[in-house]
Amino acid sequence: MSLFDGLLGPEGPEVGCDDCFADLDRYVELELAGQDPDAHLPGLRAHLAGCQACREEHASLRALLADEPG
Numbered sequence: 001m002s003l004f005d006g007l008l009g010p011e012g013p014e015v016g017c018d019d020c021f022a023d024l025d026r027y028v029e030l031e032l033a034g035q036d037p038d039a040h041l042p043g044l045r046a047h048l049a050g051c052q053a054c055r056e057e058h059a060s061l062r063a064l065l066a067d068e069p070g
């Protein structure tokens with residue numbers, strides 16, 4: 001995914017709100033698919049844990065996608 005794959009420390013990359021929003025739909029898709037989104041999008045979970053705005057966005061996106069047929 002990036003040059004830094006495999007080089008990241010336990011804290012993962014710093015993810016800002018822009019990055020978070022950009023990847024949030026994919027994150028939710030992976031979640032709903034029963035996969036581990038944190039393995040594909042490292043750092044997002046940490047960002048969501050610390051950012052209420054993105055957490056709310058995640059919740060509404062998740063509700064939206066979960067409601068979609070297929």
Ligand SMILES: [Zn+2]
Nearest residue numbers: 017020051054
């Ligand atoms: Zn955020």
